Amino acid sequence: MTIQKKDLGAAVLATEYAVRGPIVARAQELEKQGKEIIYCNIGNPQSFGQRPLTWLRQLLALCEYPALMDIPLAVFPADAVETARAILEGSRHGMGAYSESEGLRFIREAVAEFIRERDGIGADPEAIFLTDGASKGVQTILKLLLASPTDGIMIPIPQYPLYSATITLYEGRIVPYYLDEADHWKLNRSMLDDSLRAARAQGTRVKAICIINPGNPTGSVLDEKNIAMVLDFAREHGLAVLADEVYQEDIYLPGDRFVSFARVLEARGIRDVTLFSFHSCSKGLLGECGVRGGYFEYRNVPPDVAAQILKLLSVCLCSNLAGQVATYAMVHPPRSGDPSYELYNREKKAILEELKLRAALLVEGLNKIDGVSCNAIAGAMYAFPRIMLPVGVSDEEYCMALLEETGICVVPGSGFGQAEGTAHFRTTILPPTEKIRQVVEKLSAFHESYVLVKY
Ligand SMILES: Cc1ncc(COP(=O)(O)O)c(C=O)c1O
Numbered sequence: 001m002t003i004q005k006k007d008l009g010a011a012v013l014a015t016e017y018a019v020r021g022p023i024v025a026r027a028q029e030l031e032k033q034g035k036e037i038i039y040c041n042i043g044n045p046q047s048f049g050q051r052p053l054t055w056l057r058q059l060l061a062l063c064e065y066p067a068l069m070d071i072p073l074a075v076f077p078a079d080a081v082e083t084a085r086a087i088l089e090g091s092r093h094g095m096g097a098y099s100e101s102e103g104l105r106f107i108r109e110a111v112a113e114f115i116r117e118r119d120g121i122g123a124d125p126e127a128i129f130l131t132d133g134a135s136k137g138v139q140t141i142l143k144l145l146l147a148s149p150t151d152g153i154m155i156p157i158p159q160y161p162l163y164s165a166t167i168t169l170y171e172g173r174i175v176p177y178y179l180d181e182a183d184h185w186k187l188n189r190s191m192l193d194d195s196l197r198a199a200r201a202q203g204t205r206v207k208a209i210c211i212i213n214p215g216n217p218t219g220s221v222l223d224e225k226n227i228a229m230v231l232d233f234a235r236e237h238g239l240a241v242l243a244d245e246v247y248q249e250d251i252y253l254p255g256d257r258f259v260s261f262a263r264v265l266e267a268r269g270i271r272d273v274t275l276f277s278f279h280s281c282s283k284g285l286l287g288e289c290g291v292r293g294g295y296f297e298y299r300n301v302p303p304d305v306a307a308q309i310l311k312l313l314s315v316c317l318c319s320n321l322a323g324q325v326a327t328y329a330m331v332h333p334p335r336s337g338d339p340s341y342e343l344y345n346r347e348k349k350a351i352l353e354e355l356k357l358r359a360a361l362l363v364e365g366l367n368k369i370d371g372v373s374c375n376a377i378a379g380a381m382y383a384f385p386r387i388m389l390p391v392g393v394s395d396e397e398y399c400m401a402l403l404e405e406t407g408i409c410v411v412p413g414s415g416f417g418q419a420e421g422t423a424h425f426r427t428t429i430l431p432p433t434e435k436i437r438q439v440v441e442k443l444s445a446f447h448e449s450y451v452l453v454k455y
Pocket of ligand 1: 132
């Protein structure tokens, strides 16, 4: 028998992931026909030419092929060789063996140390799990939480579709809460209350609230007050919190800084809210999407639940070892005085300065287009401009027409969710600066003519 689509589960068929949807498929078709495509649909930094950090790649190379360590130190700096040796010793069996399901112990210790330094709080390596990117951690926790078809998870609108797709796949209920576009996409308490009330009125047992900070696709950065408000809300209503903090390095506006949920939870001495925090090697200055490294940390989880998390992770044996080493490189950069320190800092500064410049350039350009408005990109790697469209025209149609005419591939706002009656698209800030200028020019000309013709 060959498997037929009709044999597949309803949840599988209902699962959608807009970032790689029909517009991208069409872009690939056009590209095959020879059209130049500017892919602005996905936050995949190295596909736009962002160079990997030398430190990370040296560690990976040395760990994958330890014979390289015998090459004179002129090729690999002494601290990279020393660190790679320590990683291999810590791994005991090298890169080709399974590790413990939760990830190599000494890397989890390094993650705990990173959290302690970043937040000035305690961190327990036993509460840290290394995962194949943040996605795998998010999926594990959603699986853990969704116990029946009436269980729901609050997710932001707009959101990153990993959340909507996974909740659909695991047959839970999506409980949308709206971010306030008029207030730089921040959260506000009344919108959270409205969302929870509406869900409960429909018989949904709301288990958790998910927050993406800095925001994808919104580019917003939450301050301590906003985070405290969410924690208080979760506490009052008995919800767990999923804090997706994969963009914590990408903060662009003066005066803003990344504040972790863990830090605020500890500062307020909260012991009755379960927190899961996620981080990744895919974003920030690493941009190592293909390496699939990441981790999550939990707080306020009783031992019998922790055992279930470990069991879920054990089903896939362990996360990939290269990803674990990349996570080590992320949380353990060269220190002042180390041979690799200067180059590391130079590369870091260049990447973050470039992203900051592109973010500003893109927003300025978008806001000059009549009928397009965009909040400042305070963090992450995306703009989510609002577009005024003629009545009856959908954002999908607009994005498809934009692709056909200009070769610019963006994702319609409907793929992330948006307030009724509004239309948006998401574009990354990742194309090189010159390409960003082209994107803005082409978009501007396209928007004017498209809206004119449709009216
Ligand atoms: C908000 C958010 N969370 C999680 C992920 C997943 O990243 P990865 O699985 O590559 O770590 C992404 C990727 O774009 C993201 O934007």
